[in-house]
Amino acid sequence: MQAMKDGPYEVVTLFDGTSFDGWTHKDGSAVTWALEDGAMTVAPGGGNIISKETYRDCFLHVEFRCPDMPEATGQHKGNSGVYVQGRYEVQVLDSYGWEVPGLGDCGAIYNQHAPLVNACRPPMQWQSYDIVFRAPRFDEAGEMIADARMTVFLNGVLIHNNIEMHGITGGPLDENVTEPGPLMLQDHRDAVSYRNIWLVHLPEEASAEYEPR
Secondary structure, three states, rough: OOHHOOOOOOOOEEEOOOOOEEEEEEEOOOOEEEEEEEEEEOOOOOOOEEEEEEEEEEEEEEEEEEEOOOOOOHHHHOOOEEEEOOOOOEOOOOOOOOOOOOOOOOOEEEEEEOOOOOOOOOOOEEEEEEEEEOOOEEEEOOEEEEEEEEEEEOOOOOOEEEEEEEOOOOOOOOOOOOOEEEEOOOOOOOEEEEEEEEEEEEOOOOOOOOOOO
């Protein structure tokens, strides 16, 4: 589901598989994850990484692959996370075959919203998130008037339909919700891989006027 690449928007490539030029660790140091065959893989213990690009409203595409960990269970089974704006985690986990996914399973907005359905593929297969993100809104006094919202597709299947966030999720980069934020990928000490990451900055509102032409 990469329709945004064919529209009138400029695509910003965050990771093309060739370098970590657009990324850093949270402390500003160089990325220590592995880079091989067009993908980057968590180096367990290396720490979370963040994109140098920041954004407000966006369309985001991320591809990921969970390792095969047949002896592991629950949150120890191919765990990572895609943090939109560094503040809202879409869970990455090997949840293949689970009939009813919950608040901590793959595709969940962690501890806030369970996915509508389980659209996971088996471990060691590439999967994709396509995320439409609407940043929180504030009035002129800086008071929040609308929480962030997300629509999420996992492997082309709708798993969240314009859901409202209940604030930021656990383990965020920061709590500066009035500011743009980067994409953060979580090191949860499992060798999860990522590739083909890009986004499109979306306009925050359309015209309120109409002029016949």
